[in-house]
Structure formats: structure tokens, C-alpha cells
Amino acid sequence: MKSWIESANAPECHFPIQNLPYGAFRRADEAVRCGVAIGDQVLDLSVLEATGLIDAGSAPVFAQPTINAFMALGPTAWDSVREQLQSLLSHGGDDRLRGNDALRKRALVPMAEAELMLPIRIGGYTDFYAGKQHAFNVGTMFRGPENALPPNWLHIPIGYNGRASTVVVSGTDIRRPLGQMKAPDAAVPSFGPCKRLDIELEMGAIVGTPNRMGEPVTVAQADDMIFGYVLLNDWSARDIQAWEYVPLGPFQGKVFATSISPWVVTKAALAPFRVATPAREKELLPYLNEGGKPLLYDINLEVLMRPSGAKAATTLARTNYRNMYYSAAQQLAHHAVGGCKMETGDLLGSGTISGADKTGYGSLLEMSWGGKEPITLDSGEKRSFIEDGDTMTLTGWAAGDGYRIGFGECSGTILPSPKEPKW
Amino acid sequence: MKSWIESANAPECHFPIQNLPYGAFRRADEAVRCGVAIGDQVLDLSVLEATGLIDAGSAPVFAQPTINAFMALGPTAWDSVREQLQSLLSHGGDDRLRGNDALRKRALVPMAEAELMLPIRIGGYTDFYAGKQHAFNVGTMFRGPENALPPNWLHIPIGYNGRASTVVVSGTDIRRPLGQMKAPDAAVPSFGPCKRLDIELEMGAIVGTPNRMGEPVTVAQADDMIFGYVLLNDWSARDIQAWEYVPLGPFQGKVFATSISPWVVTKAALAPFRVATPAREKELLPYLNEGGKPLLYDINLEVLMRPSGAKAATTLARTNYRNMYYSAAQQLAHHAVGGCKMETGDLLGSGTISGADKTGYGSLLEMSWGGKEPITLDSGEKRSFIEDGDTMTLTGWAAGDGYRIGFGECSGTILPSPKEPKW
Numbered sequence: 001m002k003s004w005i006e007s008a009n010a011p012e013c014h015f016p017i018q019n020l021p022y023g024a025f026r027r028a029d030e031a032v033r034c035g036v037a038i039g040d041q042v043l044d045l046s047v048l049e050a051t052g053l054i055d056a057g058s059a060p061v062f063a064q065p066t067i068n069a070f071m072a073l074g075p076t077a078w079d080s081v082r083e084q085l086q087s088l089l090s091h092g093g094d095d096r097l098r099g100n101d102a103l104r105k106r107a108l109v110p111m112a113e114a115e116l117m118l119p120i121r122i123g124g125y126t127d128f129y130a131g132k133q134h135a136f137n138v139g140t141m142f143r144g145p146e147n148a149l150p151p152n153w154l155h156i157p158i159g160y161n162g163r164a165s166t167v168v169v170s171g172t173d174i175r176r177p178l179g180q181m182k183a184p185d186a187a188v189p190s191f192g193p194c195k196r197l198d199i200e201l202e203m204g205a206i207v208g209t210p211n212r213m214g215e216p217v218t219v220a221q222a223d224d225m226i227f228g229y230v231l232l233n234d235w236s237a238r239d240i241q242a243w244e245y246v247p248l249g250p251f252q253g254k255v256f257a258t259s260i261s262p263w264v265v266t267k268a269a270l271a272p273f274r275v276a277t278p279a280r281e282k283e284l285l286p287y288l289n290e291g292g293k294p295l296l297y298d299i300n301l302e303v304l305m306r307p308s309g310a311k312a313a314t315t316l317a318r319t320n321y322r323n324m325y326y327s328a329a330q331q332l333a334h335h336a337v338g339g340c341k342m343e344t345g346d347l348l349g350s351g352t353i354s355g356a357d358k359t360g361y362g363s364l365l366e367m368s369w370g371g372k373e374p375i376t377l378d379s380g381e382k383r384s385f386i387e388d389g390d391t392m393t394l395t396g397w398a399a400g401d402g403y404r405i406g407f408g409e410c411s412g413t414i415l416p417s418p419k420e421p422k423w
Numbered sequence: 424m425k426s427w428i429e430s431a432n433a434p435e436c437h438f439p440i441q442n443l444p445y446g447a448f449r450r451a452d453e454a455v456r457c458g459v460a461i462g463d464q465v466l467d468l469s470v471l472e473a474t475g476l477i478d479a480g481s482a483p484v485f486a487q488p489t490i491n492a493f494m495a496l497g498p499t500a501w502d503s504v505r506e507q508l509q510s511l512l513s514h515g516g517d518d519r520l521r522g523n524d525a526l527r528k529r530a531l532v533p534m535a536e537a538e539l540m541l542p543i544r545i546g547g548y549t550d551f552y553a554g555k556q557h558a559f560n561v562g563t564m565f566r567g568p569e570n571a572l573p574p575n576w577l578h579i580p581i582g583y584n585g586r587a588s589t590v591v592v593s594g595t596d597i598r599r600p601l602g603q604m605k606a607p608d609a610a611v612p613s614f615g616p617c618k619r620l621d622i623e624l625e626m627g628a629i630v631g632t633p634n635r636m637g638e639p640v641t642v643a644q645a646d647d648m649i650f651g652y653v654l655l656n657d658w659s660a661r662d663i664q665a666w667e668y669v670p671l672g673p674f675q676g677k678v679f680a681t682s683i684s685p686w687v688v689t690k691a692a693l694a695p696f697r698v699a700t701p702a703r704e705k706e707l708l709p710y711l712n713e714g715g716k717p718l719l720y721d722i723n724l725e726v727l728m729r730p731s732g733a734k735a736a737t738t739l740a741r742t743n744y745r746n747m748y749y750s751a752a753q754q755l756a757h758h759a760v761g762g763c764k765m766e767t768g769d770l771l772g773s774g775t776i777s778g779a780d781k782t783g784y785g786s787l788l789e790m791s792w793g794g795k796e797p798i799t800l801d802s803g804e805k806r807s808f809i810e811d812g813d814t815m816t817l818t819g820w821a822a823g824d825g826y827r828i829g830f831g832e833c834s835g836t837i838l839p840s841p842k843e844p845k846w
Binding site for chain 2: 237
């Protein structure tokens with residue numbers, strides 16, 4: 001399928017007509033509304049809805065600052081709007097947009113002129129730990145290879161509650177956090193700017209439809225509840241995290257910021273790229289059974305770093321989402337099994353996605369092996385962790401036959417710590 | 424100060440004119456609106472606001488289903504409305520409410536006819552671990568008395584992100600969660616209803632005004648940001664929690680439900696009961712310094728259990744909020760120190776409040792010492808943990824001279840686990 005918007009047909013374009021990811025944007029001083037990425041354009045869904053070219057089968061949902069209202073309509077509406085959009089945008093389809101100059105000008109906004117906003121209103125953000133290579137790497141550094149994997153790891157898609165208020169959209173600058181830390185050889189803790197600032201390469205799954213409080217869902221139902229996926233960078237202050245995380249888990253080491261990509265790629269767009277989770281090393285309890293369905297996705301992922309002033313970014317890692325041991329549907333089923341109410345707009349981080357070796361590790365902690373083996377960038381500079389002014393970028397795409405289902409980018413530049421107030 | 428609403432003047436009444444806690448309520452099929460508790464009545468603030476008897480100095484904020492809009496106005500509005508209400512409700516004050524029969528009938532709703540709702544829209548819920556006796560008790564059970572307190576405990580007000588979507592108001596029934604657990608002597612984990620269901624007696628602090636992302640606040644600023652306090656029951660599934668919590672902290676053991684009391688007691692009402700935190704056992708880093716200000720409160724607390732069918736509840740524990748090692752202001756300052764954005768309506772759980780001995784422990788885990796020493800109820804029944812049909816109630820008050828600043832009750836009855844779906 002090809003679009004009459006030519007930029008969407010380039011083989012490496014992230015946003016062909018097969019993709020149609022949802023986001024929120026504004027131009028100049030206009031109100032924020034919902035849009036879909038197509039080639040190098042943003043299609044203004046509020047305009048299409050107001051003029052009757054698309055109909056979600058409900059009261060208007062797109063003249064809103066997030067896609068939550070649309071997601072809450074559920075799978076029938078998701079499928080219907082996707083079909084309507086593909087018809088309006090494809091060669092030889094519905095001509096009502098293509099053939100109407102004035103409307104086209106109003107409805108298509110060059111992406112370069114659009115300010116992309118956080119696409120979802122996030123009720124709850126939960127971060128998981130489902131990458132086995134990452135868990136093994138980190139466990140090896142902290143506890144040695146014999147005790148690397150916690151005893152529950154092969155039985156539970158381990159997760160913890162994250163902080164929703166500091167989830168920001170790609171492009172938002174990130175302040176290096178201040179915090180409490182303790183060097184291994186120090187007698188007492190100290191306070192100051194984080195010295196071991198890191199990323200975590202993750203995918204984020206977005207809950208489209210809710211369950212009811214007190215009622216579990218099956219893995220199949222959980223998969224049906226998921227609307228789509230984004231790239232997610234779980235910024236991490238390793239020195240703060242190391243001192244705080246026993247016994248109740250990561251807190252100040254993580255809550256200062258989490259970045260996501262602006263376009264939510266739908267489950268429908270990713271359907272051709274479904275793959276099974278790896279073979280189970282221990283049998284899972286029935287509530288986590290996937291019933292033989294492929295619930296992961298074959299998504300190529302990359303991590304890039306560009307130091308301040310450098311001409312180009314250095315690619316630090318290449319890996320794939322299919323490396324995860326648990327799927328987002330399994331994580332969501334586990335999340336709800338005790339009756340936790342999951343809501344439209346909840347965000348589930350996959351956990352750090354690391355490949356089998358150093359070329360595919362999803363954090364600097366792993367790439368530099370705890371800072372012991374600094375990485376050399378293309379510019380010749382060395383890095384163990386992130387320095388002020390560095391821009392970190394995640395990107396990813398599923399590779400179709402002659403097209404890509406792309407996620408765009410998830411990037412952020414590190415600003416120096418704030419000045420300490422007079423305590 | 425006395426009120427012309429006579430029920431407010433009884434010495435053991437929780438809601439005298441000195442208190443005036445804020446909540447949300449409805450009568451029959453009416454819309455939810457904001458109210459204040461006074462004696463055995465709820466004063467409908469939306470009526471007073473609409474008729475001009477109170478003015479928060481803003482667009483209307485009380486004809487809304489939560490008190491968030493009012494809280495967001497900040498301390499000047501909080502003080503002003505409190506003063507206006509005390510004038511309208513006191514003997515010898517402003518006669519516009521007392522002297523107007525028709526208005527009084529509309530504005531005063533017997534509490535017995537009001538359905539009390541969740542008073543706040545909670546953006547983020549964070550739970551802390553600031554009770555030293557509780558941390559010592561639990562640590563002793565799990566690791567022995569020498570290693571009871573984690574090494575960071577005297578330096579950090581340890582906290583972790585909780586789940587906001589399942590915070591419910593007192594009176595909401597709680598379903599026993601299903602979940603994954605592993606008996607210490609079992610080879611593999613199992614699945615089923617929680618067998619060690621517990622409470623945690625806590626106070627909840629409610630953030631009234633926000634900070635800015637990326638900017639820390641001092642302890643004094645944090646105290647200014649707090650609007651008020653509620654009772655909080657951090658329901659806990661001990662068997663699920665024990666198997667899951669290493670390495671990333673409590674998750675399914677806690678996310679199924681948290682209950683809070685319906686009335687938010689303001690910082691102003693609690694001002695006469697401020698007390699200092701206990702002497703520091705280790706010097707704190709400057710960012711946690713309280714500057715000699717008393718930031719805890721002298722609040723009597725009780726835990727009660729009533730089995731299904733029992734005529735009366737048994738009081739299981741009596742303790743006091745002043746036992747905490749860290750104040751809510753210190754917890755909030757720690758929470759924001761790395762730049763985490765705190766928002767109007769955020770809820771901070773204090774951590775379990777346990778007194779020095781068994782008569783004052785804030786969880787059944789501690790009272791029954793891990794189930795080894797069952798408790799005998801007044802009815803003769805024994806309990807190690809909570810059984811289906813049991814009602815757990817927290818209550819608390821600060822004792823003034825001839826009056827109480829009360830929190831009412833925070834209660835919940837346990838329903839059996841849901842039937843397992845066909846996995």
C-alpha cells in the first residue's frame with residue numbers, strides 16, 4: 001500500500017501509510033490536538049473529525065490535548081479509524097482529503113512546524129525488568145555471576161511502580177539530579193549532583209482500555225487492552241539508586257525523569273511483526289501462559305550519543321525488542337492479577353533491552369561495565385556515564401518488505417544540576 | 424471556641440469548630456461536591472460559595488468532585504476560607520448562615536445522609552518507611568536483630584512509588600488479592616488467594632501546592648506545600664510481597680488497595696499539636712535538616728478489628744504519630760530533591776506507625792510476630808492475619824483542651840478473592 005503523500009513512501013521513512021501512529025501536537029499558539037504521523041507531515045485529526053472525514057463512532061475525541069479519549073473507545077473504534085485513515089491517505093482511495101486543496105492545507109502540518117507534545121495523560125507508570133541479559137549483567141556486577149539472576153526472576157515479570165508526573169516527551173531537556181549517595185569506601189553518605197547518570201533502553205506499552213478493580217485479566221485479555229507502543233528512556237542515577245534501593249526498590253534514582261517518543265505506534269501496525277517470547281527456562285504459572293500466541297515484536301532498536309558540539313551522534317548499541325523474556329501482555333496480566341485497576345493511559349516500561357553482547361547493551365552501566373571499560377565515541381571522546389550537554393537518543397523500527405514501521409526518536413539532552421538552595 | 428452546631432461541642436467529637444476538615448460528598452443522586460465536617464453535619468461548601476457566604480478569592484472551586492482545585496489555590500486561600508468558616512460557624516460570629524433557615528437547611532447535610540467520596544484526585548501516591556520500630560521489627564523477623572535496620576535507614580527517609588489508581592475511600596470493601604507466592608520450603612512458587620493479608624497503620628500527607636520539575640525544595644518549603652493529613656491503611660499481602668520484593672521492592676503485595684479516611688485534616692487545625700521528631704541517631708545531610716522546627720504531630724492512633732458477625736470491634740493497638748523518625752515534610756523534601764515534580768493531590772504515606780511494644784504495633788505481621796503468636800479478639804476468636812469478612816478500622820485524633828481534632832475512621836471489610844478466570 002502506498003500513499004499519495006510521497007514522503008511516506010521512502011523505504012526508510014518511519015511513518016508510511018502502514019504505520020499511522022497517534023500523537024499530540026500544536027502549531028504556534030494553537031491549542032494542542034491529536035494527530036497522526038504520515039511521512040514528513042502531521043495529519044490533524046481534529047480537523048478531519050470536525051469536517052466529518054473521520055468518525056470514531058462517538059462524541060469528538062481528537063480536539064483534545066491527549067489521545068486518551070480515543071484510546072478509551074476501545075478496539076472497534078481503533079480498527080475503524082485506522083481503516084478510514086488508510087482509505088483517505090492511500091493511492092486510489094477516498095478522494096475527499098486528497099482532492100480538497102483548502103482542507104488539505106488545514107489538515108496537513110509539516111512535522112518541522114509542529115511542536116510534538118506528550119501524547120498521553122499517564123495515570124500510572126510501571127517499570128518492569130524483563131530483559132534477561134540486562135538482569136544478568138547488572139546482577140553479575142552487583143552479586144557475581146552465580147547469584148546474578150534473583151530466584152524469582154524466571155517466575156515473575158518483576159516490576160515496580162514508577163513516577164508518572166515526570167514522564168516527558170522526547171526533546172525535553174533533562175536536569176542532572178541532585179541526590180544522596182555513598183561511595184563504597186565512604187563512612188557516611190554525601191550529597192551532590194549524580195556522577196553516574198545513565199539511560200535505559202526500553203519499550204513502553206500503553207494501556208488503552210481498563211479492567212475493573214479487584215478483577216484479574218488473562219494474558220489474552222491483557223493483550224487486547226494494549227493500544228500501542230513507544231520508545232522509553234528510563235533515565236537512571238546509578239549512584240543514587242545503588243545507595244537507596246535496598247530494601248524497597250529504586251526511587252530517587254529514577255523519579256527525576258522518564259522520556260518517551262511522541263508517536264504511539266499501534267498494535268495493528270505492529271501485527272505483521274509479532275514473534276514469540278523465547279523458550280521458557282522454567283514453566284510459568286498458568287496465569288502467565290501466553291497460550292502459544294506470539295506476543296512480542298521484532299523491533300530493531302538503537303542507542304545513540306551525541307556530545308555537546310559534536311557533528312554527529314555515535315551509535316552505541318543495536319539490539320531488538322524480541323530479546324525480552326516476558327511480553328508486555330504478560331506484564332500487564334501480572335500487574336492486574338491481584339485486582340490492581342489498570343486505566344486508559346497507563347504506561348508499562350519493558351525493562352532494559354540488552355542483546356547478547358556489548359554491541360547490544362541497553363545501558364551505559366553495562367556498556368562500560370560499571371565504569372571500568374569506558375566507551376570511545378566517534379569524536380574520540382570517552383564516556384563511562386553521561387556528561388552535561390550530551391544528547392542521548394533511542395530509535396527503533398520494525399522492518400517490513402519495502403517499508404518500516406518506525407517509532408521516530410526518543411531523545412534528551414542533559415543540563416547541569418540546579419544550584420543547591422540554602423538548606 | 425464553640426459552635427452553634429451543638430453536636431460539634433461534645434468533648435469527644437472528632438469534628439469541632441477547631442477542626443473543619445475538607446472532603447467530598449453527595450446526597451442521593453446529587454453531584455459530588457466539597458464539604459467540611461462539623462459535628463454530625465457536613466457543610467456544603469458549594470452552596471456557601473454560590474451564595475457568596477464564602478469566597479476563596481478565585482473562580483468557584485467547591486462545586487467539584489474533589490478538593491484539588493481549592494488546594495491548588497495555596498496557603499493564603501486556605502487560611503482565608505478557614506477564617507470565614509470559623510466566623511460563620513462560631514457562637515457570636517457572622518449570623519448569615521445561622522440566621523437563615525432556608526439556607527441552613529440547604530447547606531447542612533446530616534453526615535448520616537451523606538455518601539463520603541474520595542476527597543482528592545491523587546496524581547502520585549508514594550509510600551515511605553519512616554517508623555523505626557516497624558522497620559526494626561520487620562527487619563528482625565527477616566534478617567535477625569543485628570541486621571534489622573538497613574544501613575541507609577538512618578540517612579534516608581526511604582520511600583517507593585505506590586499505585587494511585589487503587590487508593591479508595593474508607594468504607595470501600597477490599598477484595599482479597601490473588602497472587603504468586605512461594606512457601607519457604609517449597610521448590611516452586613504457587614498461585615492463589617493471599618493467605619497472609621495485613622494492614623499497615625499510616626498517616627497520609629497530602630500535597631497542596633506543586634514544585635517545578637528539576638528543582639529541589641527545602642524541608643521548610645516542603646512543609647508549606649502540605650495541605651493536610653488523613654489516616655491511611657496500606658493493605659499488604661505479606662506472602663505475595665515476601666516472594667516478589669527482592670530486588671525492586673513491593674508491587675503486587677501492595678497495589679491491590681490502599682484506603683484513606685474521607686476527611687482531610689488541615690495543617691492549620693493540627694498546628695497546636697506540632698512536636699519535634701525524635702533525637703537524630705546519626706547526623707542528617709543538610710537537605711533533610713528541619714532547622715529546629717517541630718514538623719511531626721501528636722496524634723493518637725488506634726487499630727481495631729471486627730470479625731464478621733461480632734457485636735463490637737476489638738482494639739488491637741494504640742500508638743502515636745509522634746513516634747515517626749522522619750516527618751512528612753522531610754519525606755517530601757527528599758522526594759523532590761532530585762527534581763521530581765510534586766503535584767497538587769499527591770499522597771505520601773508515612774510508613775507503618777508502631778509503638779515501642781506489642782500494644783502499639785501497626786500491623787498484624789508485628790502483632791502476631793509473623794503469625795507465630797496469634798492475637799485473641801474480645802470475641803475469643805484468634806487471628807494471625809485478616810480473614811474474609813473481617814473489618815479493619817483505623818482511627819485517630821489530636822487531644823486538645825476540651826476538644827479533639829479527629830480524623831474520623833478509615834475502615835474496610837475484606838471480601839473473598841474473585842473466582843479465577845480460565846487462564
